[in-house]
Amino acid sequence: MLVFEAIVLSVIAASTPLLLAAAGELVVERSGVLNLGVEGMMIVGAACGFAGAYVSGSNVVGALCGIIAGVALAAVFAALTLGFAVNQVATGLALTIFGTGLSGLIGAGFVGDRITLAPQLHLPVLTDLPLVGRILFGQDVFVYVSIALVIAIWQFLYHTRPGLVLRAVGDNHTSAHALGYAVLKIRLLAVLFGGACAGLAGAFLPLAYTPFFIPGMTAGRGWIALALVVFASWRPGRLVAGAYLFGAVSILQLHAQALGLGIPSQVMSSLPYLATVIVLVLISRTRGGAGSAAPASLGTVFVPDR
Numbered sequence: 001m002l003v004f005e006a007i008v009l010s011v012i013a014a015s016t017p018l019l020l021a022a023a024g025e026l027v028v029e030r031s032g033v034l035n036l037g038v039e040g041m042m043i044v045g046a047a048c049g050f051a052g053a054y055v056s057g058s059n060v061v062g063a064l065c066g067i068i069a070g071v072a073l074a075a076v077f078a079a080l081t082l083g084f085a086v087n088q089v090a091t092g093l094a095l096t097i098f099g100t101g102l103s104g105l106i107g108a109g110f111v112g113d114r115i116t117l118a119p120q121l122h123l124p125v126l127t128d129l130p131l132v133g134r135i136l137f138g139q140d141v142f143v144y145v146s147i148a149l150v151i152a153i154w155q156f157l158y159h160t161r162p163g164l165v166l167r168a169v170g171d172n173h174t175s176a177h178a179l180g181y182a183v184l185k186i187r188l189l190a191v192l193f194g195g196a197c198a199g200l201a202g203a204f205l206p207l208a209y210t211p212f213f214i215p216g217m218t219a220g221r222g223w224i225a226l227a228l229v230v231f232a233s234w235r236p237g238r239l240v241a242g243a244y245l246f247g248a249v250s251i252l253q254l255h256a257q258a259l260g261l262g263i264p265s266q267v268m269s270s271l272p273y274l275a276t277v278i279v280l281v282l283i284s285r286t287r288g289g290a291g292s293a294a295p296a297s298l299g300t301v302f303v304p305d306r
Contacts, residue, residue: 007251008135012143013209015247017042017201017218019146021225022232022239023153024197029229030157031190032170032297036092037077039222040099041070041195042202047103049203050213051110059118059207063142063200066207070199071192073099078191082184085301096222104215111214118142118208140208142200147240149197154236166190170295173302183302198222220273227276230283234294249275 021038028035045066053062077095080086118140121127126137157163166186169176173183201221206213224246232238253271 010251014250015243019243020201022228024194028194031187034299037095040096041073041198042218042222043103044099045070045199045202047107050206066199066203070195074195107213142204
């Protein structure tokens, strides 16, 4: 039972940054924008989050620093793609490369330092329940925020008028503009929100996952988050299942190595990314599946009439 509990806790911890980043990107893509810079925003969020927590001694300050860093890079992306109509794919890739270098610069003075991880919730009776106690009532605040965030996004998209407008902008920005909606403003807010989520996801890594910062510690999680949005067919409910599935694959390779199965560690480490490729291929070959739910104007550039 203890082994099962340890595995589940590991899966939850590995899935949380994926869920946070993918939730923000889902909103971005629902507005009709494709931001491939999630990985760059995550790694800068990790560097700034660790730096903020180390200097201030507060994980809350660290998380806020990560969010601000993600929003700042998202603002750069928005200025280029929405303001100057630069190609979104090229801008997102450039942002990832820039973020990787910037995070190395920010975190260079903190490599080797350690901080105290974010505390875990402890309710005297509930947390001590066998098997489910620590799983449900013994997580850090990031885990609960990720679940609450997905619920809030679902409620926003499908049960509020602004959510309906955002989806309309993503489906057909020309018609939305003709009806008088501020397409660029809506997309700007969506991109900034996605940046905040990516920055928080990056900050989770040094604040609640490992108590230190190393360059490249996101290890491709931003790209997996992008694939998760497609895997979930742009629906918040499916996003949770997908994030925990991919987190389980990541943890599986670690336990397989610990059991000494004789499989090269390089092969096991590639499992999460191999699963990502397989899922995307299956989705692309499925008629009427996830791909049909994609916003019609995804990745297109909107230029309002002058």
